[in-house]
Amino acid sequence: MKNYRHKRFTEIDICYETNNSLEFVNQCPDTEILFQERSRRKNCESYPQCIGEPLVYHCVRFREELVEVCAPRGLITGFCCALFDEGLGRVVEDYFHPCLGCPFVYQSDDASKYSKCVESKRKTPTLGRYERHTTLADKSNSIGTSKAWNSQRSSFAEEYHPVKLYETPVTISFAINGGEDIQQKRKLRRGHFAFIAFSTIVLLVFIIWLSVLIKKRYRKYVTQCSSSPTENWI
The missing domain is CATH 1.20.5 (Single alpha-helices involved in coiled-coils or other helix-helix interfaces)
Structure with missing residues (x-):
């Protein structure tokens, strides 16, 4: 099913920058006022657009937990819940999580309105932020241009790990083989x-x-x- 989601999008449609906004939360907003407040605090307008699509506030499931993320608005179809796919950088359908109370088609940023779709599967959720860390296989090689960086993509090892919100976040510049291609x-x-x-x-x-x-x-x-x-x- 994940492969099917990926076939719907081409490499051009992948939103790499959305992963930088991924943040764990205890629960999603259950009222419109709280939704607007959390949305203003997230300030998704400050993130760069993805191929011309503005990023908007979402509160959805990610793996086994709940996250707030700035991602492009999309359509969720098929009477199912939504989830954040870090490979696509988008909020897409979760066909393994049907939702009888959901409409057949709804906007992805409305996913938090359906309580069955925003229940954390973990008893003790992890509060924090996901940061993408990259390590060069050969640190002696200096990469001066984006083309040189792109040629080294295969030598990068990527992993996600949670960082506590109250710690100073680590800022890591991450060049992606996307712009020129x-x-x-x-x-x-x-x-x-x-x-x-x-x-x-x-x-x-x-x-x-x-x-x-x-x-x-x-x-x-x-x-x-x-x-x-x-x-x-x-």
């Missing part, structure tokens, strides 16, 4: 669409020209036949 793919896609459009126009012009030519030939033939003297018919 995404722009390159978009350029190739635009070029492909332009080529298809040009080929289609050329084909239509050729068909129109051919039909006009055939029509003219047919009219000329009919005119010659009708202008022949009737004596020749006998």
Whole structure:
């Protein structure tokens, strides 16, 4: 089922920055006032957009616990709950957690409105924030440009671990192989669409020209036949 979710999105659609906003909570807001208050405190507008989609406040399940996260708004379909998928950086359907009280389609940031979907499975939830830590396999190699960093992605070991909220968070710069690759793919896609459009126009012009030519030939033939003297018919 997780593979199915990933097939719905391409590499361009992955939101890497959302993991930086992931934070454990005891419970999700159960009133609209509390939801708005927690949303203002989370300040999702301060995070960069994901391929033009603004990040909004979500309170959903993540693995066995509840988290607050800034992620793009999406549609949850199929009478099921929602969860945060760290591989996609998005809030998606949890097909293993059906919700009879949920509508067939609802906005992902409304997931906290359905109490059955925001019950923590752990008896003692972990309060804290997930930070992504990366370690170079070969620390002697200095990476000066983004291209060099991208070439070293395979040598990174990534792991998530909780950090207490009351400790000073560790800020780690993390370059992701996404910016230049995404722009390159978009350029190739635009070029492909332009080529298809040009080929289609050329084909239509050729068909129109051919039909006009055939029509003219047919009219000329009919005119010659009708202008022949009737004596020749006998």
